[in-house]
Amino acid sequence: MGTPMPAPDKIDFSALPIYKPEVECASRERIRAIQLAKLIEQVEYTYARVPWYRQQMDEMRVTPADIRTLDDVRLLPFTDKGALRETFPFDMFATPMDEIVELHASSGTTGKPIVVGYTKEDMDVWSECIARLAQMAGVTAHDRVQMAFGYGMFTGGFGLHYGVQRIGGTMIPAGAGNTERHIQMIEDYGTTALIATPSYAMHICEVGEQMGFDWASSTLQIGLFGGEPCPPKLKAEIESRMHITCTDNYGLTEVMGPGVSGECLAHRDQQHIAEDHFLWEVVDSDTGEAVAEGEMGELVLTPLDKKGIPVLRYRTHDLTRVVTEKCECGRTLARMQKVRSRCDDMLIIRGTNVFPSQVEDVISEIDLLAPHYHIVVDNETGLDRMTVEVEIKPEAFSDSFEEMKGFAGEIRDKLRSVLLVTPVVRLVEPGGIARAAGKAKHVDDLRK
Numbered sequence: 001m002g003t004p005m006p007a008p009d010k011i012d013f014s015a016l017p018i019y020k021p022e023v024e025c026a027s028r029e030r031i032r033a034i035q036l037a038k039l040i041e042q043v044e045y046t047y048a049r050v051p052w053y054r055q056q057m058d059e060m061r062v063t064p065a066d067i068r069t070l071d072d073v074r075l076l077p078f079t080d081k082g083a084l085r086e087t088f089p090f091d092m093f094a095t096p097m098d099e100i101v102e103l104h105a106s107s108g109t110t111g112k113p114i115v116v117g118y119t120k121e122d123m124d125v126w127s128e129c130i131a132r133l134a135q136m137a138g139v140t141a142h143d144r145v146q147m148a149f150g151y152g153m154f155t156g157g158f159g160l161h162y163g164v165q166r167i168g169g170t171m172i173p174a175g176a177g178n179t180e181r182h183i184q185m186i187e188d189y190g191t192t193a194l195i196a197t198p199s200y201a202m203h204i205c206e207v208g209e210q211m212g213f214d215w216a217s218s219t220l221q222i223g224l225f226g227g228e229p230c231p232p233k234l235k236a237e238i239e240s241r242m243h244i245t246c247t248d249n250y251g252l253t254e255v256m257g258p259g260v261s262g263e264c265l266a267h268r269d270q271q272h273i274a275e276d277h278f279l280w281e282v283v284d285s286d287t288g289e290a291v292a293e294g295e296m297g298e299l300v301l302t303p304l305d306k307k308g309i310p311v312l313r314y315r316t317h318d319l320t321r322v323v324t325e326k327c328e329c330g331r332t333l334a335r336m337q338k339v340r341s342r343c344d345d346m347l348i349i350r351g352t353n354v355f356p357s358q359v360e361d362v363i364s365e366i367d368l369l370a371p372h373y374h375i376v377v378d379n380e381t382g383l384d385r386m387t388v389e390v391e392i393k394p395e396a397f398s399d400s401f402e403e404m405k406g407f408a409g410e411i412r413d414k415l416r417s418v419l420l421v422t423p424v425v426r427l428v429e430p431g432g433i434a435r436a437a438g439k440a441k442h443v444d445d446l447r448k
Helices: 028-049 051-059 070-075 081-086 120-136 155-166 179-189 198-211 232-242 356-364 401-419
Strands: 102-105 115-118 144-147 170-172 193-196 222-225 245-252 257-262 270-273 278-283 297-303 314-320 335-337 347-349 352-354 369-378 385-392 424-428 443-445
Touching (some): 028 051, 028 070, 102 155, 120 257, 155 193, 179 198, 193 198, 198 222, 198 232, 232 245, 232 356, 245 270, 347 369, 356 369, 401 424
Parallel strands (some): 144 170, 144 193, 193 222, 222 245, 369 443
Antiparallel strands (some): 102 115, 245 257, 257 270, 297 314, 369 385
């Protein structure tokens, strides 16, 4: 117990379960045929039932009959958060509220929340998508799975709960917060899998170590992470210190919630897209035009089965690349590179484009730094100023002010060489950067 999965070249993938092999291992031709049949039906359904889309398509002089190939999806209008907020709360719904069995919503921290509704059919698709990604991570009916997401309007907790139950796993609905209780429950109930954000999993690990909990001998074996990106260094540290195997999954409220894609154990930097339920495109974020397969661009998703609130060509603003060759795990579903940056999280500092993921990459290469950081941008001096707070490991600490100042200078120089901006670097003591039970907040832009 508590032993991470072996390296991919030592895993017998034929012995690992695949939830729906007739789709997950289908030929590309078969997958595309499924997508086309569903796309045609979904466009007809959406045009007939959602006035907002009907108006958009009429203005573009596009009818459902124009959709004959998968490439014809490009004839359809894009959708973004603005459209979903404009129609708040229910004007984008395609069914009467009597047919909606569950509502979820985004946080609404930057305006009106995004509200989504699920029919019984939608819930069935959602739980199946989660069941697939759980099995990709090695979860089976024999696992006891502890939930560290909150149960509320956020889609993460409920979606993963339903999917794990679908494969017969035992759900332990602990919810968010009360970290010491989580650790006690792992010990008391023999928890084998943990659902959490990676930053909160790291926090659970640290609190357990402070309590004297022996992670090496615990029953915990698997981490199912979501809600925020998981940098490679953070994942490696969690796996090493908690003695578990961690996988990421991806999704967003607007198209379903978690379950759009999940990480198998063969390619730890990629995630299989549930292609029979989601038609993907990768486009140039400036022009909206498609990029070549394997090139980086903005992910656009069209759910192919949504009945409660159908969405066409949703612009995620997430940057990724997608490949379609067969995976060593046996699946043929396309794989997207894990999302580490977004079109809209770019910071412009004195005319230079800066992504938080660039800071993350630099920090990951410095052994004496923990995988935690915080960026503060202000213009109190009249010019943009970027401060990067980094957390040092205990062995990096020195009583010498000059040594610590020199270390901060080395970090600043490495960041400057990548960012082309000179930041202020502030060293923070171990544990000094706040951990979050939900999504970690890495950037505070305080510019007026």
